[in-house]
Amino acid sequence: MKLSGSTKIGLFIIIGFFFIGLLAPLLAPYDPKGTDISFRFSPPSSRHWLGQDKLGGDITSKIMYGAKISLTVAVTATFISLFIGLVLGSMAGYFGGALDECLMRLVDILLAFPGLLLVFALAAFLKPSLSNVVLIFSLVGWTGFARVSRAQVLVEKEKEFVQAIRSLGASHIHILTQHIWPNIISPLIVQASFAMGGIIIGESSLSFLGIGVPPDHPSWGNMLFLAKQSAFQPAFVAIFPGLAIMLTVLGFNFVGEGLRDAWDPKLKK
Numbered sequence: 001m002k003l004s005g006s007t008k009i010g011l012f013i014i015i016g017f018f019f020i021g022l023l024a025p026l027l028a029p030y031d032p033k034g035t036d037i038s039f040r041f042s043p044p045s046s047r048h049w050l051g052q053d054k055l056g057g058d059i060t061s062k063i064m065y066g067a068k069i070s071l072t073v074a075v076t077a078t079f080i081s082l083f084i085g086l087v088l089g090s091m092a093g094y095f096g097g098a099l100d101e102c103l104m105r106l107v108d109i110l111l112a113f114p115g116l117l118l119v120f121a122l123a124a125f126l127k128p129s130l131s132n133v134v135l136i137f138s139l140v141g142w143t144g145f146a147r148v149s150r151a152q153v154l155v156e157k158e159k160e161f162v163q164a165i166r167s168l169g170a171s172h173i174h175i176l177t178q179h180i181w182p183n184i185i186s187p188l189i190v191q192a193s194f195a196m197g198g199i200i201i202g203e204s205s206l207s208f209l210g211i212g213v214p215p216d217h218p219s220w221g222n223m224l225f226l227a228k229q230s231a232f233q234p235a236f237v238a239i240f241p242g243l244a245i246m247l248t249v250l251g252f253n254f255v256g257e258g259l260r261d262a263w264d265p266k267l268k269k
Helices: 006-022 058-094 098-110 116-126 130-154 160-167 172-210 218-228 236-263
Strands: none
Touching: 058 098, 058 130, 058 160, 058 172, 058 218, 098 236, 116 130, 116 172, 130 172, 130 236, 160 172, 160 218, 172 218, 172 236, 218 236
């Protein structure tokens, strides 16, 4: 599979942030929760590469640990959403009938609400925590995967090879997992790439509003929340975490577009 230049750039960005987040305890020069009020809003220097925030915390260290939090939420929530959507969507498309009708009407109801608004509503009822943020995005995100899975299964189950396998007495689970799922996973992976970028933005939005990751965690959204509390402050306090969010989301979008074009050349512009 030949990857475009933008796709390679996206992979480089994503892999880079993954390694930064994974190795944050080793790479971070300071404790991300440390404070030094006497040096609050200090500009970037040789000791603090990206400067210090309102509490005197090292912005570089916080961005490194924030990468771990954002990517953990994005990958975990996307995997759970993809699995739930794949199972329920496949069942709806494969068996049809009342099961299909009930599941798809549930999906239609959930999709009738703006996604971010539904996320905010759920977050308002749950205690701010990393696990609850993952739970919220998993509960909201599975619907899109379910619709794609259902549409793909409706096509695949009518193909001759599936009919032949069914005539040989293969079980429904065997047909779905061994013969249909491998043929429909490509569009779901593409959708997952775009979903991860959306979840990073959503998690940052929740944390910025104080209803996402707890304030004592060095997430990118919490860094922006801390930055907005002071009316007169250096711009770099908000610029650097904002750039981290922008680059990561851009990387996932580049990868998603590249995989989509590689697996379905008809979609190329």
